[in-house]
Amino acid sequence: MTQDVKVDGEESLRHLIGECRNELRERSTRTRVLIHTGTCGIASGSKQIKNHLVSYLGNLDEGADVTVLETGCCGACHLEPMMTVIEPDGGRTLYGHLNEEGVERIAREHLAGGKPVRDLAIDEGDPFFAKQVKRVTRLLGTIDPYDIRDYLSYDGYVGLLNALKMKPLEVIEEIKASGLRGRGGAGFPTGLKWSFAADSPGPEKYVICNADEGDPGAYMDRAIIEGNPHSVIEGLMIAAYAIGAQKGYVYTRAEYPLAVNILRNAIDQARRYGLLGENILGTGFDFEIEVYLGAGAFVCGEETALIASIEGKRGNPRPKPPYPANQGLYGKPTNVNNVKTLSSVPLIMREGADWFSEVGTERSKGTMIFSLTGSVNRTGLIEVPLGITLREVVFEIGGGVPGNREFKAVQLGGPSGGCIPLEHIDTPIDYKDIESLGAIMGSGGMIVMDETSCMPDIARFFMEFTKEESCGKCTPCRSGIPQMLRILESILDGKGRREDLETLQYLGRMIKECSLCGLGQTAPNPVLSTLRHFEDEYLELIEKQKAVRKRKLRIGDSWGFG
Amino acid sequence: MQQAVLQSRNIRVSKSISEDVGIPEADWESHEMPKKKDIFTVQRILESNMGRKSPLMHVLHDVQREIGFIPPWAQKLIARDLKLSFSEIHGVVSFYNFFSQRPKGRHTIQLCQGTACYVRGGKLIMNQLKRSLDVKPGETTKDGRFSLEIVRCLGCCGLAPVMTVDGDVYRKVNPERIGDILEDYR
Numbered sequence: 001m002t003q004d005v006k007v008d009g010e011e012s013l014r015h016l017i018g019e020c021r022n023e024l025r026e027r028s029t030r031t032r033v034l035i036h037t038g039t040c041g042i043a044s045g046s047k048q049i050k051n052h053l054v055s056y057l058g059n060l061d062e063g064a065d066v067t068v069l070e071t072g073c074c075g076a077c078h079l080e081p082m083m084t085v086i087e088p089d090g091g092r093t094l095y096g097h098l099n100e101e102g103v104e105r106i107a108r109e110h111l112a113g114g115k116p117v118r119d120l121a122i123d124e125g126d127p128f129f130a131k132q133v134k135r136v137t138r139l140l141g142t143i144d145p146y147d148i149r150d151y152l153s154y155d156g157y158v159g160l161l162n163a164l165k166m167k168p169l170e171v172i173e174e175i176k177a178s179g180l181r182g183r184g185g186a187g188f189p190t191g192l193k194w195s196f197a198a199d200s201p202g203p204e205k206y207v208i209c210n211a212d213e214g215d216p217g218a219y220m221d222r223a224i225i226e227g228n229p230h231s232v233i234e235g236l237m238i239a240a241y242a243i244g245a246q247k248g249y250v251y252t253r254a255e256y257p258l259a260v261n262i263l264r265n266a267i268d269q270a271r272r273y274g275l276l277g278e279n280i281l282g283t284g285f286d287f288e289i290e291v292y293l294g295a296g297a298f299v300c301g302e303e304t305a306l307i308a309s310i311e312g313k314r315g316n317p318r319p320k321p322p323y324p325a326n327q328g329l330y331g332k333p334t335n336v337n338n339v340k341t342l343s344s345v346p347l348i349m350r351e352g353a354d355w356f357s358e359v360g361t362e363r364s365k366g367t368m369i370f371s372l373t374g375s376v377n378r379t380g381l382i383e384v385p386l387g388i389t390l391r392e393v394v395f396e397i398g399g400g401v402p403g404n405r406e407f408k409a410v411q412l413g414g415p416s417g418g419c420i421p422l423e424h425i426d427t428p429i430d431y432k433d434i435e436s437l438g439a440i441m442g443s444g445g446m447i448v449m450d451e452t453s454c455m456p457d458i459a460r461f462f463m464e465f466t467k468e469e470s471c472g473k474c475t476p477c478r479s480g481i482p483q484m485l486r487i488l489e490s491i492l493d494g495k496g497r498r499e500d501l502e503t504l505q506y507l508g509r510m511i512k513e514c515s516l517c518g519l520g521q522t523a524p525n526p527v528l529s530t531l532r533h534f535e536d537e538y539l540e541l542i543e544k545q546k547a548v549r550k551r552k553l554r555i556g557d558s559w560g561f562g
Numbered sequence: 563m564q565q566a567v568l569q570s571r572n573i574r575v576s577k578s579i580s581e582d583v584g585i586p587e588a589d590w591e592s593h594e595m596p597k598k599k600d601i602f603t604v605q606r607i608l609e610s611n612m613g614r615k616s617p618l619m620h621v622l623h624d625v626q627r628e629i630g631f632i633p634p635w636a637q638k639l640i641a642r643d644l645k646l647s648f649s650e651i652h653g654v655v656s657f658y659n660f661f662s663q664r665p666k667g668r669h670t671i672q673l674c675q676g677t678a679c680y681v682r683g684g685k686l687i688m689n690q691l692k693r694s695l696d697v698k699p700g701e702t703t704k705d706g707r708f709s710l711e712i713v714r715c716l717g718c719c720g721l722a723p724v725m726t727v728d729g730d731v732y733r734k735v736n737p738e739r740i741g742d743i744l745e746d747y748r
Contacts, residue, residue, distance in 0.1 A: 043724070214714070215715070216679075217676050217715065255713055255715070257729070292619070293619065294658075295619065295658035295659070295660035296661075312616035312617065312618035313650075314653050314654055315657060330615075374722075445677070447677050447678055462677075471657075
């Protein structure tokens with residue numbers, strides 16, 4: 001590895017990028033084997049696979065001229081453990097469901113022999129990948145997250161360079177023109193959000209990357225940080241430049257230790273290369289980043305609670321207004337953005353707003369990253385253009401429900417979202433359209449449920465979660481959610497009554513309208529959306545009870561209930 | 563005379579730091595003084611975090627990692643050093659799931675109860691663990707071997723259901739094979 005070079009201006013950065021590109025070209029002359037060792041990969045045994053491969057290659061008589069690297073996850077979780085073989089001519093072969101014998105065959109036939117093992121390889125036209133448009137996740141699984149030079153060789157930090165050559169207001173205009181909307185859940189236009197913080201008086205301002213990713217079922221932020229940490233760092237820097245901040249925080253949840261390590265290492269490298277610190281690229285822009293650990297509180301994904309947590313307090317949200325853009329961390333103007341949002345920013349600054357808005361719909365531009373999990377054949381992280389239908393995602397990319405089971409619903413948006421049934425499966429995925437169905441886009445968690453899922457039980461699962469995670473500050477959430485939960489439990493226990501459904505609707509509306517923060521405002525969504533689309537299941541549970549009660553009243557009659 | 567009055571009114575006279583504070587959830591059975599080594603650890607952690615603007619969360623994470631939990635005597639030390647009230651420190655420690663006020667078992671089991679894991683059988687594993695270890699989530703087994711924690715999503719949803727023991731991630735866990743997994747952890 002060549003020595004660290006401190007980059008102090010456009011010329012030295014471009015020179016460095018050129019150097020890194022040359023290194024990449026050199027590396028590409030040998031066959032490269034990329035073993036995907038994100039958290040999921042490691043859990044599936046990818047480290048053992050790597051060790052086995054390396055030792056097997058070492059013992060091969062013919063020998064094989066290959067480089068074996070560890071990279072982040074490439075999104076096809078249903079194929080773990082996986083590896084990608086890239087040949088000198090650029091040909092890529094993805095192998096999944098690896099085991100020791102498979103690895104040995106690949107080593108003999110492909111790496112030493114030069115012929116890909118067709119029956120173990122995943123077809124290029126595999127429906128999992130066919131409809132994806134990989135932009136933000138393009139480099140995941142391709143670059144080494146521990147090496148900044150790998151990121152640079154793919155034009156890393158050019159986005160930052162372009163931004164620093166513009167005025168901060170021009171950067172904001174570019175982001176506005178791209179149509180990028182917050183990918184954390186609310187979908188607020190990012191450029192507009194930045195302009196609020198930019199307009200607030202300085203000089204002390206902060207930018208925060210929200211990597212709390214509390215939604216159970218969502219893990220794309222983790223994959224991005226584990227696979228391409230510099231994209232997040234670069235995005236945060238561009239945001240800081242645009243609004244005039246000198247200090248940035250990445251608030252990462254403690255449940256992601258690998259991501260935290262990789263991020264800290266990346267920040268360190270960026271600093272050593274002069275891309276963080278004082279007078280970045282000779283423009284007078286100073287910026288420092290600190291990684292801040294969460295401690296297991298879902299509510300700290302809400303921006304004001306997150307800010308309170310960084311200040312060393314309990315994660316209680318604060319009323320908005322004042323918005324963090326005016327009064328945030330330590331009372332200063334603060335801008336909070338999600339990992340996926342920030343990861344998109346360097347791409348926009350490098351390729352342009354027009355490129356970004358080429359895909360997507362009228363109101364929802366760009367691509368969105370979803371974690372497709374649950375009862376579906378092909379689980380994993382997918383990046384699709386907004387406007388694609390749910391049917392295409394669940395049935396074409398995901399391959400539908402396994403076994404002989406029937407699809408029942410797809411849950412979007414985690415505990416703040418809702419369930420969408422089969423009759424609406426042809427809805428295009430767009431912020432407005434999803435909202436009109438009673439769900440939200442959310443952070444990207446997409447969970448497929450089959451006929452064995454009881455929808456009132458799913459609603460109860462989410463309410464239990466939000467009840468536990470409620471911070472307790474405001475009454476509608478603190479007292480309202482347990483009430484809804486109690487009613488749900490009584491319905492599930494067979495003690496429900498018809499009026500309970502109206503009570504749930506009423507309580508739900510009240511909690512939504514009166515809660516202080518997003519947690520309470522969206523907590524009733526799972527219940528309200530299942531009531532809307534699956535009312536018959538609730539009625540069934542209640543009617544069964546009515547029948548039971550009737551039977552009790554007519555003791556002695558034989559009703560033939562078994 | 564005074565003693566009798568105190569006793570009749572059910573008032574206890576404080577004998578140690580622990581009684582001073584009277585927190586129900588912490589482990590109060592033992593009235594032992596904390597080990598000197600642990601006190602030094604906390605002091606060292608406080609010193610190393612002195613330069614920060616908001617050191618509390620960092621300090622708590624470090625104490626949790628090095629001592630294994632954040633006992634009330636440590637909370638008192640931290641309060642004194644950071645010039646905050648004890649109740650504020652305790653408020654923060656009790657708010658976040660990650661921090662524990664009781665000592666943990668030798669091995670920590672984290673069972674994911676996120677949506678994907680739940681939909682793929684997470685409840686069954688939970689019941690199995692509760693039964694076979696005779697422990698509730700958030701508690702430690704009587705022999706101090708395992709602590710069971712619920713985590714809301716480890717981010718491995720494609721491999722649901724997921725469980726970790728001491729940080730080792732196990733995927734697609736079969737409720738009937740839990741015993742095999744746990745056997746390795748003595």
